[in-house]
Amino acid sequence: MEKVTKILFVVPAGLFLLLFFGYPVVKNVTMSLQEYTSRTFFTGEAPWVGFANYVTIFTSNLFVPSMVNTALFTVGSIAGQFAIGLALAVFFKRRFPLSNFLRSMLLLPWLLPLIVASATWRSILDQDSGVLNQFIGVFGVEPVPWLTSPGVALIAVILVNIWIGIPFNVTILYGGLQDIPEELYEAGALDGATGWAAFRYITWPNLRPVVSVVLVLGVVYTIKVLDIILGLTDGGPANSTQTLSIRSYQESFVSFEFGVGAAYSNVLIIVSLLFALIYLRANRRAVDE
Amino acid sequence: MTTARSPRMTFGPSAAPANRAGTRRFRSRMTAVFAVAAITPLVLASCSGGGDSGSGGGEVESLSILDYYNNEPDSTLIQTAIDNCGEEIGVEIDRRTVPGADLIQTVLQQASSRTLPDVLMLDNPDLQEIAATGGLSPLSDYDVDTSGFAEGMLEAATYEGEVYGLAPTANTIGLFYNADLLEAAGIEPPTTWDELKTAAAALTTGDQYGIAFSAIATYEGSWQFLPFMWTNGGDETDLTTPEVAEALQLQVDLVQSGSASSSVLNWSQADVKDQFAAGNAAMMINGPWQIPALQETPEINWGTVQIPVREEGQTPIAPLGGEVWTVPVTGDDAKQAKAAEFVSCMSNDENQLTLAEARYTVPTKTALAEQYVENVPEMASFTEQVANARSRTGQLGEEWPDAATVIYTAIQLALTDQATPTDAFEEAAAG
Numbered sequence: 247m248e249k250v251t252k253i254l255f256v257v258p259a260g261l262f263l264l265l266f267f268g269y270p271v272v273k274n275v276t277m278s279l280q281e282y283t284s285r286t287f288f289t290g291e292a293p294w295v296g297f298a299n300y301v302t303i304f305t306s307n308l309f310v311p312s313m314v315n316t317a318l319f320t321v322g323s324i325a326g327q328f329a330i331g332l333a334l335a336v337f338f339k340r341r342f343p344l345s346n347f348l349r350s351m352l353l354l355p356w357l358l359p360l361i362v363a364s365a366t367w368r369s370i371l372d373q374d375s376g377v378l379n380q381f382i383g384v385f386g387v388e389p390v391p392w393l394t395s396p397g398v399a400l401i402a403v404i405l406v407n408i409w410i411g412i413p414f415n416v417t418i419l420y421g422g423l424q425d426i427p428e429e430l431y432e433a434g435a436l437d438g439a440t441g442w443a444a445f446r447y448i449t450w451p452n453l454r455p456v457v458s459v460v461l462v463l464g465v466v467y468t469i470k471v472l473d474i475i476l477g478l479t480d481g482g483p484a485n486s487t488q489t490l491s492i493r494s495y496q497e498s499f500v501s502f503e504f505g506v507g508a509a510y511s512n513v514l515i516i517v518s519l520l521f522a523l524i525y526l527r528a529n530r531r532a533v534d535e
Numbered sequence: 536m537t538t539a540r541s542p543r544m545t546f547g548p549s550a551a552p553a554n555r556a557g558t559r560r561f562r563s564r565m566t567a568v569f570a571v572a573a574i575t576p577l578v579l580a581s582c583s584g585g586g587d588s589g590s591g592g593g594e595v596e597s598l599s600i601l602d603y604y605n606n607e608p609d610s611t612l613i614q615t616a617i618d619n620c621g622e623e624i625g626v627e628i629d630r631r632t633v634p635g636a637d638l639i640q641t642v643l644q645q646a647s648s649r650t651l652p653d654v655l656m657l658d659n660p661d662l663q664e665i666a667a668t669g670g671l672s673p674l675s676d677y678d679v680d681t682s683g684f685a686e687g688m689l690e691a692a693t694y695e696g697e698v699y700g701l702a703p704t705a706n707t708i709g710l711f712y713n714a715d716l717l718e719a720a721g722i723e724p725p726t727t728w729d730e731l732k733t734a735a736a737a738l739t740t741g742d743q744y745g746i747a748f749s750a751i752a753t754y755e756g757s758w759q760f761l762p763f764m765w766t767n768g769g770d771e772t773d774l775t776t777p778e779v780a781e782a783l784q785l786q787v788d789l790v791q792s793g794s795a796s797s798s799v800l801n802w803s804q805a806d807v808k809d810q811f812a813a814g815n816a817a818m819m820i821n822g823p824w825q826i827p828a829l830q831e832t833p834e835i836n837w838g839t840v841q842i843p844v845r846e847e848g849q850t851p852i853a854p855l856g857g858e859v860w861t862v863p864v865t866g867d868d869a870k871q872a873k874a875a876e877f878v879s880c881m882s883n884d885e886n887q888l889t890l891a892e893a894r895y896t897v898p899t900k901t902a903l904a905e906q907y908v909e910n911v912p913e914m915a916s917f918t919e920q921v922a923n924a925r926s927r928t929g930q931l932g933e934e935w936p937d938a939a940t941v942i943y944t945a946i947q948l949a950l951t952d953q954a955t956p957t958d959a960f961e962e963a964a965a966g
Contacts, residue, residue, distance in 0.1 A: 287643040288668035307966045373798045374742070375815065394800040396951050482752030483800045484947040485966070499640065501936060502664070 274515070278508035286504070299509040303493070312488040316517075319404055319475075319489055320468045326408035327464060328457075331415025336445070338416070339423050349420070356413040364477025367406045368393065371478075396486035399479050403487050407474055414467075415460055422456030423449070455528075462525035466518050490514045595873040597627035601641065602656035602858070605632040608827065612893045616703070620880035626873060646670055651863040653874040659691040659702060659859050659926060660754075664933045666694035672862045673697035677875035684882075687855040688899045691926030700859030701882040704896035707853040707924045708762060708822045709916055710843065711829075714836045716743075716817040724840045725818075728763075728785050731843045735794035738817035745794040747807045747816035750786060750950055754936070755803055756943035758854055758927070759820055760786070762842040764942075765852040765925060771938045772930055774945070774960040781845065783956035787949050800950055811835070822856065823895040823917045839916045855924040857896065897921040941966075 278299050280292040303309055338349045355363065370377050371392035379389040392402040426449065434440070434448050472491040475481065481492045490510055498507025598621070604613045610632060621628040631652070633641050639661060645651045646668070657665060665671055674681060674697075681689060681698045685705065692700040710731075712724050720738055725731040735745025749759045760782065764771075769779035789795040795816075802810070804821055811819040812832045820842070829837060841851040860881050862874045880886070887898040891907055897918050898907050904922065908915045928935045944963035948954040954962045 284639070284643055284664055285668040287646040288670040290647070368801070374744075374796050375813075391797055394797045394951075396953065479801065480752045482947050484951045484953050485752075485944065486951075501940070502639070502643075 271515070274508050274512060277505055278512050280505050282504040282508070284502040292505075295505070299505045302506050303509050303513070308485060308488055308493060311485065312490050312493050315400060315487060316469060316489040316491075316514075318400060319407070319471070320465055322401075322404040323407040323411060323468045323471075324461060324464045326404065327411035327415045328461065330408065331412050331460075332419050334412070334416045335419035335423055336449070338420060349416070352416055353413045355410050360410070360473040361477055363410060364406065364474050367409075368478055371402055371406075393479055394483055396484045399483055399486050403475055403478055406478060407468065407471060410474065411464065411468070415464070418460050419453070419456060422453050425456075426452045458528040459525070462521055462528060465521045466525070469518055469521070470514060490517075595626055595869050597629055598654055598870065598874055598877055599652040600628060600630040600654045600656070601638075601645075601652040602630070602632055603635040603638045603658075604656075605634055609894060612890060616881060616886050616890055620877055620886070623880055624873065624876045626877070642670075646863075649866075651865055653863070653865060653867075653870050654877055655861050655863045656858050657700065657861055659688070659700075659855065659857055660928050660935060662692055662700055662859055662861065663694045663928045664936075665861075666697075666699045667933045670863055671699045672864050672871055672875075673699055674701070674862065674875060674878065677862075677872050679875050679879045683900045683902055685855075685899050685901050685921060685924070687921075687924045687926045687929070688857065688859075690929040691855060692859045692861075694932065700861035701878055702857045702859045702899050703882045703887050704891045704894065705855055705857035705899050705921050705924070706822050706824055706896045707855055707917060707920045708759065708820055709839050709841055709853065709920050710818060711811060711821055711825075711837050711839050712818045713811070713814070713816075714838045724838065725843050726840065727843050727847060728845045731818075732785075732788060732792070732794065735789055735818065736792060739794050742815065744796050744810075744816045746789060746818040746820075747795060747802070747810045748786070748789075748799055748820040749802050749804045749807050750790075750799040750943075750946045751801060751803055752943050752947050753803070754939050754943070756946055757939040758856075759804070760942055760946055761925075761927070762820075762851065762853040765854075766842060766849055767845045768849075770930070771927075771935070771942070774938065774941060774964065777957075779960060780956045783946060783949050783959060785845075786946065787956055790950050797950070800947060811837075823897075823914060826895040826913070839913070841916050841920050850923055851920060853920045853924045855921065855926045857899070 277292075279294060279296060280286075281295045281298075282292045286292045334352065338345055358366075369375075371379075373379060373389055373391050373394055376392070378392070383389065391398055393399050430448050430452070431444060434444050439447055470491050471489075472495055475487055475489060475492055476495065479487045481488045481496065490513060494507045494510035494514060496507075497503045497510060501507075600617065602613065604610050614630065617628055617630060635658070638656075638658070642651070642655065642657075642665065651670065655671075662671075671694075679698075679701070681701065684701065688702050688705055689698060692698050692702070710724070716738060717724065717734070722734045722737060723730075725734045731746070738745040750756045763782035763785055764779050767778045767782050769776060769782055773779075786795075786799075790797055790799060796810075799807075804825070807816075807819050807821055808825040808828055810816045811821070812829060812835055814835065823839075829835065842853055844851055860878045862871055862878060865871060882899065884898075884900065884903060887900055887903055888907060888910070890896065891898045891903075891914075892911055895911070895914060897914065898904065901922065904918050908918050927939070931938055941960060941963045944966055945954070945959035948962055949956045949959040
């Protein structure tokens, strides 16, 4: 009887996983092997085409650039978010007047809907009338074509994504810092470890497990970013901000080639999965410690 | 076990550690939530499965309608027309609107769950793609009169020789100019490309650009390019001709000479209108649907002319915009027949004129043009433009989206100096 009860408790969760995780993943895989177009929705016919969709994406001139852009976008965003996030977290570890208030203000970018944030940034980054160019113009800097030059657009998109990602990094890293016992610093101070040495030999080693979590989660969140790029550049100018997720979206919901779009997103899923495995390993190590 | 060192995954800034009893209570509550969440879709699926049995015959009492006029004032104006037609043919109307970008996705979902509305509004370039799936019912089945409509609009609504939809009104794009700025500079509204370039250069001073247009990496960018391409004899069936390249060269010249901002690469047509309304551009390529917004800035005194041609003697040919009302195949013959009656009513003379006048669009029945321009003189150049306008899907049908993608990609390549206008289309097509 108890056994049945146990199973019954697992069933809802199992059903949930099966419906909302198992089914979409399997469907995505099968869809990528089919010619799945707008016609399919009406006729229900989706002929099997083997790996034709994968051939299409791997031979597309946009595949390599979008892979490279995805990598640059992810690495650039994570590096910026983490560096600034860690600096702010360490900064806020000291208590000072208004520190709690300021720290909660940092969460603002997180509260804004992404599509609102990207629309706002789009006007900030406008070449002629954007606030940013007018501001740097005060210092005699020529207007920068943030979103209209293929050489600069990806950098601009990364900068915006860094801004959006900082709250996440600050919050988690700050939590990690709170968990480091104060005694360690007191003992370290007696031995002369203050300032940078205290960070290097006390803060950093104790923060390592949190850092690995932040980084891996950050990668998984960043690699699939769609709305910010869509809102800022739509993959342009001249395809210079195409990423795997943009390709997947455009193939599926602009060209209605759902099979090709599914193939792109499967590539994306496999890449994310690699990082998820790294995360699980890192997490286990943290628990073991 | 949780040790002081392990990462605590709290997302709030100050989440207190939960006590054990609290955790357990939380867990069991979550299990219940998941259980409900897991079952809900099944229930919903079984509900939606039951509604599609076509019950042919009998009196039709109501029609469901799907459209994308979800913004004011369009939403109310269309609602009035819908209500009038509902009354005229004696049915209740159950209308649903979705944002423009979501329409096709909604239609595809409804198609797979067999819950298509009785009357469906589609943007005209999408019609052939949907008709090709067999999801629409040809209007000839219901003896709907399709005579007297502008040829371009019928062409857009025709798939394999059958007309699938009717549009009450149409729109297109033309050249808006800031009358005060042109007058101050002593410049006449341009009619040729050379005049356009000279005028744009002369009107570029300080923060003000001569002209604004949209060359964004979406179908909007392609749509804005079409009038120049078509007017010059270019054709979407072969984009590598010199005529097409010349049209692209014009855009490149305007941007490289500084007469147009390089931000055109990222401007939608709404952004273009904002630039014009803010006085940042002396001229713009845009459509009459922007007129209500322009009226909100009465200090801008504007006029419109047709799209300039490369050399005198050419006829300006612009793309035809506008929404067509169609009858999806729902399996209920009586309702489909009633829906066809409704579609016909939406495009009758009275509705065409009312909607056209209120929404700054052009009636699709050519016979109404004269009376319309008399009532709304500021629409004169657009009305003329619509008479010669061409549909985007007239030649390529459901293949049009591919060509449109090549066009906007080529524009972006050329405007960012990554390819010459001659090579841009070939390079874009290889993508």
